[in-house]
Amino acid sequence: MNENTLSYGQFPPESNAPATRTYEHCKTWVEQGVEVTVITGAPNFPHGKVYKGYSNKIYSIEYVDGIKVIRVWTFIAANKGFLKRIIDFISFMISAFIAGLFVKTDLIIATSPQFFTAVAGRWLAFWKRKKWVMEVRDLWPESIKAVGAMDRNIAIRFFEYLEHRMYKNAYKIVSVTDSFKRYIIADHNIPSSRIAVVKNGINTSMFSPITKSTSLIKELGLENKFIIGYIGTHGMAHKLDFILQCADKVKDESVHFLFVGAGAEKDNLLKLKENLGLKNVSLLPSVQKKQVKEYLSIIDVGLVNLRKSDTFKSVLPSKIFELAAMHKPILLGVEGEAKELVEQYNVGLSFDPENETEFLRAIERLKNSDLDRWEFSRLVADFDRVDLAKKMLEFLKED
CATH class of the missing domain: 3.40.50.2000 (Glycogen Phosphorylase B;)
Incomplete structure (x- = not known):
């Protein structure tokens, strides 16, 4: 060249x-x-x-x-x-x-x-x-x-x-x-x-730890909630209907699921939320890139999920890196290379994709974990x- x-x-x-x-x-x-x-x-x-x-x-x-x-x-x-x-x-x-x-x-x-x-x-x-x-x-x-x-x-x-x-x-x-x-x-x-x-x-000039946006929390009505957030495409690959079905089984009223984005499955997810009568789920439209950091600031755990498939064992979702840069522990529903990375760098917990029991158990463990147990700095430096x-x-x- x-x-x-x-x-x-x-x-x-x-x-x-x-x-x-x-x-x-x-x-x-x-x-x-x-x-x-x-x-x-x-x-x-x-x-x-x-x-x-x-x-x-x-x-x-x-x-x-x-x-x-x-x-x-x-x-x-x-x-x-x-x-x-x-x-x-x-x-x-x-x-x-x-x-x-x-x-x-x-x-x-x-x-x-x-x-x-x-x-x-x-x-x-x-x-x-x-x-x-x-x-x-x-x-x-x-x-x-x-x-x-x-x-x-x-x-x-x-x-x-x-x-x-x-x-x-x-x-x-x-x-x-x-x-x-x-x-x-x-x-x-x-x-x-x-x-x-x-x-x-990771673009470290864009993503880094910041204080939670109390104004956004108030605007969304999520005060005193343990927020599990997903910000990104709502597509066929992401199997977010599984997450909504699991949300229906969460008994802890302090746990709230926040989804921000758009995609091929968004309309179906909105219908599913309505059919299940979910009060612990918010499905918001996509936001501009400059707003993503503010939304990431208010979550306690970042969700990264894909449907169960051998093909997806080879992928490494970019959300992992943005969440780590924001010092947000990751709830990972992906097998293979992504799971190895998250466990190697100790930046979150994984569950077997589409396994409801493991998913609910991981939420409980993350809610009761101390933020200090996670090691984000090494991954941020390496990527x-x-x-x-x-x-x-x-x-x-x-x-």
Whole structure:
């Protein structure tokens, strides 16, 4: 890599984990002297509505902290439903490819998910005769099968073929977990030397311990409550209906569940809350990134949950790092690498996904635990996002 890098992915003001990772890595690279261009769409996640101040134009340019951001037209769909989202993904693939043809670059980085972003990067690398890097943030289409969105039909088999071709063709691969790297090596016969693991991390300038927001607690009517909080996407993978069903079994009236966010399952969760008559659950809409810290400040325990699936044993949710940075103990319903990390760094308790007995027992243990028993500082130091961005940059520079 010389001076110019072209990156495809979600980008702020969207505040989900992929957008945050792309922005914070690119910002660090610019500070290291790299010229970075990001191709993305009009911000609309998760509701499928373009944010105020933006429009779904064919092509527009803005500059954010030294990063050149090109926004292209897409068929915008909300983060629910399968067919419309696929059309959305394909439209971005085509628009981003065309826009990329007119960008000077030495290296192309394309992220997965969504998978069609990687296809656009591959196409552009071919036509521009440039090297490209595939950043693997999810095992797609494995994750589609894991949440039951699609059976293994001809479409899935085609996506699996594309996945294999992308891994084989990429100049280098950046994985966000060790498990992903092992899978790519074993199932796709990719040399280990072509793959680097750069995990999600912590923006310590944004997330750090602060005093609870008493005004927000009062506004939400949660005085004298032990708050278990979930802030993020309410999707099929997160199995939050299980949490609501467990909340119905919690007898301790001081325990309250706070959910903040949106997603494909939000409407179903609202209906379930109403049907169960839950008084100990609040389901709030998503908030801006700058407000997330205030909401995190008022929780006593941070919930990180995924449905029970072998596929999700390989993931490492970014919520773990933000919660640790805020010194919030974690209630983890994820197996595999995430569980190993939480236990290794002693930042929370885990339960077997979708196991009601273990979940309720873990809540009781956390409520009765002393905050001093948790060790957050070591994890925060080991996963500083600036350091991780520099690590990725060094890997990209290697011949």
